[in-house]
Amino acid sequence: MTDKKQNAKTAEKKNVGNDKLRLLAVLKIMQRTDEDHPLTKNQIMNKVVEQGIEVSNSKTIAADLATLKDAGYDIVTNYSGSFMTDGQIFQNYELKILADNIANARYLPLEESEFIIERLREMATESGDEMIAATTVMDPKMKSKDITMKYKLDTLFRCIQKKKKVKFRYKKPDGERAVPYEVSPYALSLYEEEYYLTAAFAAGKNYSNTPFSFKVSRMERVEETDEPARKIGEFDILSDGGGFADIQTYRRVMMNMWSGIQPREIMIRVEHVLADSKLVLSAERVKENGDGSLTVYIKSIVNTGLYQTLARYGDSVEILKPEEARKGYVEYLKRMLDVYEKEE
Structure with a gap:
């Protein structure tokens, strides 16, 4: 050539x-x-x-x-x-909503949040970019220090999708020790600024008859395994007879109610000021009373998790039935009061 x-x-x-x-x-x-x-x-x-x-x-x-x-x-x-x-994938206001959610996501470290918001800004128009930059505020003190969160979430999502078991070390509340677990993962749920994994232990193990909820923030060394996960259909609690029609309902009810026993129907009187609260919005049934209050019916396990949830609402809630739950809540509140009376 x-x-x-x-x-x-x-x-x-x-x-x-x-x-x-x-x-x-x-x-x-x-x-x-x-x-x-x-x-x-x-x-x-x-x-x-x-x-x-x-x-x-x-x-x-x-x-x-x-x-x-x-x-x-x-x-x-x-x-x-x-x-x-004239054909953005996301409108500027939609990108702004996403940016605000990322900015306020406590489970994401500051650097990761800034990186994601920068990518959202790149999808905006010039005016949208300026608007997001000028109006999105982050409080560094409220952001997680766990730089491994994105890797943990990615691994868990992948295991759920592929229906594979996952193993990890789970830190105890004291933070001083971690216990190794291998579980079948079913769903990741974001609840009150924390990600929770709904998963179950191997068949034949203790507490293997029902799924549990694990805080992702307390997980370490999250790894995918080659072993197939247990099928959701193995659990009676996820069927109509067990009290929950599907995994979505189970997640909603169990997210702050520790697992281990069958759920019960709880009848609660709620002041009208809580009409827009999560407690009312997630109820199975709601009945208006003549005095302006509400009677709500929820499915829940009767234990400390339930009591902790209700205690957030102070004197605006009252357990009506079952009597077991009512008495248990009274004892829980007495124990809380005893802590302060001992100090006096």
Whole structure:
């Protein structure tokens, strides 16, 4: 091959590569436009050139815009002849909602939150980017210090999807020791700013007849195994006869009620001020009383987890039935009061 032909072939490859880079650059530039921030062909060309990509003239940009439009991108022209996109995957307000949730997610470390929010801003238009940057606030003191959280969540989600058992070390509340577990995972649920894993022990083990809830924040060394997970259908508690129709209902009721025994129907009087509380919204049934209060019926295990949940609502709740739960709650409250009376 002569030098002339070789140079021509090299130039052709360079042009093809430049065309691809330019088209991608134009696409990214257009994704930042909106009704308030349209761009002319010359403005688009200047932004492309600023990235070190060659552009012969504005006609080249016009051809790129036409190519993007043919490919299905919503490129529109306004009354003045400027161009903008009209088909964001997420609207700016939706990206702002996502950014706020990331900013307030205590389970995510500060650096990870900042990284995710930055990626959300890249999906916004120019005005959306400015809005998210100016109005999203994070309190570093409220963020997790666990830099392994994303890896733990990724492993758990993958095990649930593949129906594989997962093993991990679970820190006790005292934080001084961790116990090794191997369980069948079924669901990850976000409840009151904590991720919980719904999982079950191997058949034949202690407490193997019902799933348990594990705090992901207390897990260490989370690893996928090759062993298949137990089938959900093995558990009576997840069937109609056991009190729960499916795993979603089980997760909702059990998230703050420790496992181990069958759920009971709990009848609770609730002051109307709590009408929009999680307790009322998650109830099986709600009945309005003549005095303005509500009677709610929930499915729950009768134990300390239930009492801790109800104690948050102070004197705005009263257990009516069953008597076992009512007496147990009274004893729980007495034990709490004893702590302060001993100090006196």
